[in-house]
Amino acid sequence: MKKISFQTFLPSNILFILFLFNSFSITSQNIEKVNPIFIDDSLPIETLYISPDESVKSGQDKTRFPLLIGHTQPVDIQANEKSNWIMLDSIHTKIWRIHLIFNTLSKHVLYFSHFNPGTTGRFFAFDKDKKQVIGAFTKQAKMASTAFAFETMVTSDLILQFETTMSSDDYQIDLNEIGFIDADVLNTGFGESGSCEVNVKCTEGDAWQYIKQGVARVLVKEGSSMFYCTGTLVNNALRDFTPYFLTANHCGDGASESDYNKWIFDFNYEGGSCSDPETEPEPQTIVGASLKASGATYSGSDFKLLLLNKSVPGDYRPFYNGWTRDPLITQSGVCIHHPQGDIKKISTFTNKPLSTDYEETSENLNGFYWKTGWTETINGYGVTEGGSSGSPLFDANGSLVGSLTGGWSDCSSLTEADFFGKFNKSWDNNGDDISHQLQPWLDPNNTNINALEGMGLDDSLLMANFVVDFSEININQEVNFENRSFGTVTNYTWTFEGATPSTSNEANPKMISYSSFGSFDVKLIVSNEITSDTIDKKEFIHVLPYLYPNPSDGVFTLNFGSELPTDIEIQLTDIAGRRISVVENIVGPKIYLTSIAHLSGLYILTVKSDIIQRNLKVWFR
Incomplete structure (x- = not known):
């Protein structure tokens, strides 16, 4: 110092x-x-x-x-x-x-x-x-x-x-x-990109105005060094607006958890017209992210998936870009990026990219990279520069197909090529661990979806969504709901099946209590003067009976809350799956259980009804 x-x-x-x-x-x-x-x-x-x-x-x-x-x-x-x-x-x-x-x-x-x-x-x-x-x-x-x-x-x-x-x-x-x-x-920042670059507001970007809303400049922190990169919001198969952000792994590949929490994401950092603005435009920022998955440059496809620390506000007009895992690519497409950390630019390709490996020139159909050249357009000759690293490559359908690693093009080398790590290789070809794959994050339910469209917002669109701190609870435990809806919401109507209270008009209802065993629906309706949207999550809250004492000497109680289900089945087994006999004594909503013969150790109590089945761990002294 x-x-x-x-x-x-x-x-x-x-x-x-x-x-x-x-x-x-x-x-x-x-x-x-x-x-x-x-x-x-x-x-x-x-x-x-x-x-x-x-x-x-x-x-x-x-x-x-x-x-x-x-x-x-x-x-x-x-x-x-x-x-x-x-x-x-x-x-x-x-x-x-x-x-x-x-x-x-x-x-x-x-x-x-x-x-x-x-x-x-x-x-x-x-x-x-x-x-x-x-x-x-x-x-x-x-x-x-x-x-x-x-x-x-x-x-x-x-x-x-x-x-x-x-x-x-x-x-x-x-x-x-x-x-x-x-x-x-x-020579970085506003106004510092090469003179050949094309602003995203030019006619070359007319068909890409929704898609560019997902692209942001990233101020990367790695130890004591700072860098500019580019990346994009990316949609996931749940379509729930989770703020996943895709860039290149070499952007801060040595960053610590503390560093990631201080990365700055500048959305809508762009000019208002095709001409370069005289004054610097306002960025709209998000601070901080966590690393979810990455792939190395030479042994993989050089990708980095981040989860932003906060959801992107609706007034940022975010667009969560779609993607395809198709191993084939279209004849044309674009790259949207922030060369030299400047305002948003667009580069166009009209020759089909070559499947290869990083910095290689010969075709390899199983290669991890797209080798891409650029085409002169009406307003310039868009290429890439430093600061473009991590920027998305889109095919002619608007689907994300790669993320920029590097290359040789710039405004003095217009015909040189660049290399984009393939999205379909980043999906599940960088190793078996979830920390090296996109699939576990972008398709968490393993639907094996091959392509996904992008998703954005406009003034007339509402999308209801919510999360809860705990979806599986015990009898009489309280839960807190958090609104994750997008759009301009003026009214909230919640319905909580089997809960107290059973309804709410708050944006984020707290201390919702469940007193009975079972699985219960939660419904949210969001509305404004123009439209409304409803999400109804069926059997979303799972309420388990309260088991006590645990550990026990072989005598224990299951409390099902306000009433005992008529179709309940109970079975006690040891860890080898052998059934242990128990005597049941039913009193109101409670079942008193006594094991006939047991040794000390761990046992599994299976509680089953028509709508829910759960295994509870029981310890016998």
Whole structure:
């Protein structure tokens, strides 16, 4: 770590001013558009001077590496009870802030090991002149993991500010790394792609406007290095909008779990027309993901399947791209990508790709890659560049057939080829483990589906869906439902068979209790002024009888709740499958059981009715 020095001041007179501001161009499901409290500039502020590492150099070869864009530097910045706070008694608010001063002008990425603003907290970042403000990040920014990250503006100084109520203590803000995007040194980011590239809003992209909604730029973090890559949302056989995201494995192939939780996915980072925009467009971001499966470059098809940490908001207009496992490919198609980390571009092929292996030129019908060349079109000659790694290759039907590993094309080598790891090889040909296959994730019920269409949303479309924390429970256990519907929903109508309460109009009903043995339906109707949609999950909640005591001395009780089913069958067996005799004594909804002869150890109690059969483990002392 380079030398870091502190200057700490304790404020005395407290003055503050509320200013209007021009927000920086970034939107996110995590940001609430509110004004920060700007403290009078005459008051002292804790200041941290940071001299970044200047060792990052350009010149990486995109045939093997993702596009390096900068590096991170460790810091230790915390807002906690030991920090210096400004107390604003009149509005019952306390403010923590720090002024970061850098010796270079660059864009920065803030990486947090813990980011929880608490119930009332608001976190902002702004430049010294208060002309560019990012935030507020509120409790909505808290992720399933503790980590968080966001990009800031190009500046040589940055003020971080956290506001919360004076009595609040449920927050944790730990900034442990700052990334430096060396755009001028490495020629990456907005406006830096080659002049031959074609914007996705040009006529070449007219037929691909839904499909491009699934494609996003990825700011990859791997240790202390940062890269740009591309990838796409991908549909799965359940069609439940699970936010699976497909890119290349060489994009952060050494990333840790902590790194993945800090990856930034920029959706809709594109121009509004065929011409390059003069100002940078707003990305819509998702932060964080977890690794589900991957395949190596030379011994496999170089794919990486991620699960985003949060669902993609409906107002992002996401499209979950479809795919095909057909080993044959169409004559034409496109690649949609973010070359050099620039706005979204489209490249077109009109000659059938060659089945081969990575960096090979001869045909191999069992090869793991598509070797693809590009075609000049009316608005340019789209190719790929660094930053395009992981981008999807689509056939003429709009089906995903591959993910970009690398190649030799660029705007000075228009006729050179690129290599895309085959989707059908990534499906189940990279090894037997589920961590090296797409199939267990994209077809979890083993339907052996060969192709799947893409799926998106429009203003008039609703799609009802939900999940539950536990679908198999014991008598009188409570469950919590989470709405996963897509579209603009204004009304929710839930029906819970066999539960208390039996109905609800809340978006996310909690503490739904089941008091009887059996399998029960759950139905959700979502609606708005235009349309409605219904999902009815049959026999979705499985309620098991309560078995006690367990372990026992051979005498135990099965409680079936409010009433005993008339068709119930009970059988006790040892682990070898031999049946053990038991005496049954039925009293109301309970069955008292006594084994005739047994040894100590594990036994299996099978409870069966017309609608449910479950095996319960019983331990005898």
